[in-house]
Amino acid sequence: MEDQASMRSGAQPPSEKVYQVAVVGCGAISERAHLPALSKMTSRFSVATLVDTDTQRTEELAEQYAPGASRLSNYEGLAGRAEVALVATPPHTHQRIVCSLLEQGLHVLVEKPLARTREECETIAEAARASGRSVFVGYNRRYFLGWRFLKVVSDSNLAGPLLSLDAEEGSPFDWPVGSAAIFNPEIAGGGTMLDTGVHELDLVLWLASEKPRVLFYEDDNRGGVEANGHAILADGDRTFRLRLSRTHTLQNRVVANFLNAVITVECWDPTAIDIFSWDPVVERSLKKAHTDLRQTLGADPTVEEWTGVWNSLQSGVWFIDEAAIQAIDLLGQMYSMRQPMDQPWVGVARELEGVR
Amino acid sequence: MPDHTVAVTGAAGFIGARISEVLFQRDLRVRPIVRTFPSAARLSMWPMEPARADILQVSSLRSAFEGAHTVVHCAYGNTLDQAQNELITVEGARNVIQAAGEAGVRRLVHMSTVAVYGEPGLDKVDENTPYEQREEDWYTRSKQQAERLMLDAMDSGIVSEVVALQPAIVYGPYSLHWTITPIERLQAETLYLYDEGRGVCNTTYVDNVAHAVYLACTRSEAVGERFLITDGEPVIWREFYQYYADMLGKSLPSASVEDVQSAEASKARWTPLVKAAQTAGKATTSALSAVGFRNAYALARNAYRRKTRWMQQTSASMLDFYLGTTRYDITKARTVLGYEPIVDLCSGMNATEKWLRFSRLIP
Numbered sequence: 001m002e003d004q005a006s007m008r009s010g011a012q013p014p015s016e017k018v019y020q021v022a023v024v025g026c027g028a029i030s031e032r033a034h035l036p037a038l039s040k041m042t043s044r045f046s047v048a049t050l051v052d053t054d055t056q057r058t059e060e061l062a063e064q065y066a067p068g069a070s071r072l073s074n075y076e077g078l079a080g081r082a083e084v085a086l087v088a089t090p091p092h093t094h095q096r097i098v099c100s101l102l103e104q105g106l107h108v109l110v111e112k113p114l115a116r117t118r119e120e121c122e123t124i125a126e127a128a129r130a131s132g133r134s135v136f137v138g139y140n141r142r143y144f145l146g147w148r149f150l151k152v153v154s155d156s157n158l159a160g161p162l163l164s165l166d167a168e169e170g171s172p173f174d175w176p177v178g179s180a181a182i183f184n185p186e187i188a189g190g191g192t193m194l195d196t197g198v199h200e201l202d203l204v205l206w207l208a209s210e211k212p213r214v215l216f217y218e219d220d221n222r223g224g225v226e227a228n229g230h231a232i233l234a235d236g237d238r239t240f241r242l243r244l245s246r247t248h249t250l251q252n253r254v255v256a257n258f259l260n261a262v263i264t265v266e267c268w269d270p271t272a273i274d275i276f277s278w279d280p281v282v283e284r285s286l287k288k289a290h291t292d293l294r295q296t297l298g299a300d301p302t303v304e305e306w307t308g309v310w311n312s313l314q315s316g317v318w319f320i321d322e323a324a325i326q327a328i329d330l331l332g333q334m335y336s337m338r339q340p341m342d343q344p345w346v347g348v349a350r351e352l353e354g355v356r
Numbered sequence: 357m358p359d360h361t362v363a364v365t366g367a368a369g370f371i372g373a374r375i376s377e378v379l380f381q382r383d384l385r386v387r388p389i390v391r392t393f394p395s396a397a398r399l400s401m402w403p404m405e406p407a408r409a410d411i412l413q414v415s416s417l418r419s420a421f422e423g424a425h426t427v428v429h430c431a432y433g434n435t436l437d438q439a440q441n442e443l444i445t446v447e448g449a450r451n452v453i454q455a456a457g458e459a460g461v462r463r464l465v466h467m468s469t470v471a472v473y474g475e476p477g478l479d480k481v482d483e484n485t486p487y488e489q490r491e492e493d494w495y496t497r498s499k500q501q502a503e504r505l506m507l508d509a510m511d512s513g514i515v516s517e518v519v520a521l522q523p524a525i526v527y528g529p530y531s532l533h534w535t536i537t538p539i540e541r542l543q544a545e546t547l548y549l550y551d552e553g554r555g556v557c558n559t560t561y562v563d564n565v566a567h568a569v570y571l572a573c574t575r576s577e578a579v580g581e582r583f584l585i586t587d588g589e590p591v592i593w594r595e596f597y598q599y600y601a602d603m604l605g606k607s608l609p610s611a612s613v614e615d616v617q618s619a620e621a622s623k624a625r626w627t628p629l630v631k632a633a634q635t636a637g638k639a640t641t642s643a644l645s646a647v648g649f650r651n652a653y654a655l656a657r658n659a660y661r662r663k664t665r666w667m668q669q670t671s672a673s674m675l676d677f678y679l680g681t682t683r684y685d686i687t688k689a690r691t692v693l694g695y696e697p698i699v700d701l702c703s704g705m706n707a708t709e710k711w712l713r714f715s716r717l718i719p
Contacts, residue, residue, distance in 0.1 A: 172397065173397030177394055179393060180406045183393075183396060183405075191400060191401075221401050222402055223403035224400050224402045226400075226401060227400050246400070247397060247398050247715070248714075248717075249716065343714065344707055344710055347381070348381045348382065
């Protein structure tokens with residue numbers, strides 16, 4: 001059995017393979033999550049190249065995290081410079097950049113969402129198959145203790161079957177975007193459901209025993225991209241309700257109702273979990289499972305994510321993240337069933353019609 | 357219908373965003389101008405492309421105004437820093453005028469306020485009422501300057517056409533001052549009516565402001581004029597706040613003028629002693645906490661503070677404001693601009709309540 005500690009970074013023997021990494025896109029997620037994580041994993045990854053059209057950003061991040069890395073303003077000459085690329089650029093660029101990197105012979109970890117549509121995802125998957133290189137998708141919540149605990153409880157049947165799941169995530173949008181592209185429907189391809197809701201869709205796919213079907217979807221899109229969305233999906237008899245917002249604060253948690261317990265996990269706090277069961281035996285079992293899981297999972301989800309990439313590359317088995325493709329497929333179904341959200345304060349008063 | 361682009365400064369704000377939405381729905385091409393792109397998220401549901409500009413940089417404003425026929429100027433100082441607020445309000449207006457002139461903008465619609473008239477103590481205020489000098493009030497002072505700059509810009513030929521709108525108590529979805537704050541204070545039980553709430557409240561639902569802006573953008577009769585804008589039917593503060601209280605199932609407590617004045621006098625008298633006691637109190641609190649009195653002390657202190665803070669924070673000018681009987685006369689807006697309020701208080705509050713529930717600000 002693999003030593004649990006060896007799952008974590010920083011505990012590896014020096015003889016292990018060190019992969020050269022190219023970071024394509026030097027925005028906030030690279031700065032806040034990936035580069036700090038990679039700097040903790042120098043026995044497995046070395047940041048060899050930083051790529052961004054904003055040369056000031058590459059200089060800033062190189063100085064802070066990878067002084068020896070080369071700085072490039074395009075991603076087309078990375079063959080031979082790196083073996084793995086992180087793609088942390090806006091979603092509308094993913095298909096083009098990921099396919100190019102695969103053709104250059106690099107494995108790719110691309111930030112979620114994989115792409116904007118099922119077709120774009122399939123193009124990437126085809127390029128991955130043709131190149132023999134793997135594509136991983138940055139769903140770092142898969143490495144949150146809380147989210148992973150839901151998976152453990154669901155798979156182990158510790159609390160009985162999952163009956164329903166209610167997920168809410170929202171706050172006034174404050175991600176430091178440098179352009180309005182994220183709000184442009186042609187470029188972004190979607191709003192909060194594509195940008196953030198894919199996390200919740202990924203969780204649904206993780207917990208569902210068969211591909212869920214979309215029962216209902218509504219949002220506030222009036223020709224742009226949705227700032228608020230609400231979906232209900234079903235897998236057999238169980239339902240999954242998702243509510244997302246970029247305009248106001250929601251509960252920012254996932255409540256999973258099992259037959260014998262209710263487990264609540266936070267969206268933004270990897271370790272926050274509330275376990276409640278009316279059966280003391282079940283509650284004790286759940287708390288023990290939680291303690292066991294905590295001992296196996298590192299504290300930094302992004303480090304865990306890169307550890308998964310490293311393990312997969314070491315195995316030599318080709319990989320494409322099918323769940324990430326399914327999430328975009330589900331989202332496409334949701335958009336195709338879209339109903340307008342009831343927001344009577346948004347429209348103009350009927351009296352105005354006569355003033356035109 | 358003129359086919360022209362309208363750039364809206366302050367488009368991430370409560371009034372600017374709603375103006376953008378309404379003008380867009382009424383077939384104008386709208387370019388929301390924001391200081392940072394994330395703040396434009398509320399407008400992302402519409403196919404409008406926001407532009408970024410810094411109100412203190414003429415060049416960025418000029419780029420944002422390029423190709424616009426009209427600029428609706430809603431941005432003003434709304435930070436915790438008074439000096440910065442004045443700078444943004446006054447120099448921002450000056451910059452908008454210069455950039456509009458340089459970009460060839462034809463019309464400027466300036467979002468002013470009834471506050472330019474101060475608290476004159478009159479039963480009726482119209483556009484001929486002189487500005488009241490209120491040097492101690494940065495908001496009134498800087499909005500007066502900004503409005504003067506705007507109207508002078510037309511006289512001096514920098515911009516061909518200028519219209520100033522002076523709305524009163526603007527409430528509705530996303531309003532911090534007149535919707536969210538009253539709701540939060542009712543929930544915290546720190547909202548009191550002055551003198552039974554008998555003062556006059558000149559409500560203005562935000563859609564009525566946006567409607568007036570539409571008319572100001574499109575009617576030639578508006579040029580060179582300033583217009584008071586309200587819902588047209590003033591109510592008393594009790595009636596206005598009662599809607600919010602009813603949404604929450606709360607009562608509306610009242611404080612007499614004498615209570616407030618007494619609290620004000622008491623504050624002046626006791627402040628030096630309170631400060632001395634606070635210094636000593638830190639040591640005392642530490643000692644009490646050791647024997648378990650700290651929580652009881654904190655509870656009692658907070659209850660007392662909640663009751664008195666509101667009254668102690670009430671300045672004489674706020675009393676004038678809440679007890680005033682001034683009605684803002686919108687006859688000129690009706691006759692010259694063709695303005696008629698399109699949403700009454702009941703309908704406006706109905707929409708506001710639905711938004712409050714959607715936004716989880718009330719249960």
